[in-house]
Amino acid sequence: MLAVIDKNECTGCGACVDEKECPTNSLSMGTEYSVVDKTTCTGCGACVDVCPTAAISIHKAT
Structure with a gap:
């Protein structure tokens, strides 16, 4: 699973x-806009919850 940013919805x-709940600090x-x-x-x-x-959803990693 992977967080995906919708660039059209992200306001930056x-x-x-x-x-601080992200256990891997995977967002910058x-x-x-934000990058995963x-x-x-x-x-x-x-990240979805906050x-x-x-603009963030979880998808199956490809």
């Missing part, structure tokens, strides 16, 4: 990056 607020701020490190994300969903625009 940083709430997911600031989320890009130039306009696909090599470390476990799809735990902590996103105010519902």
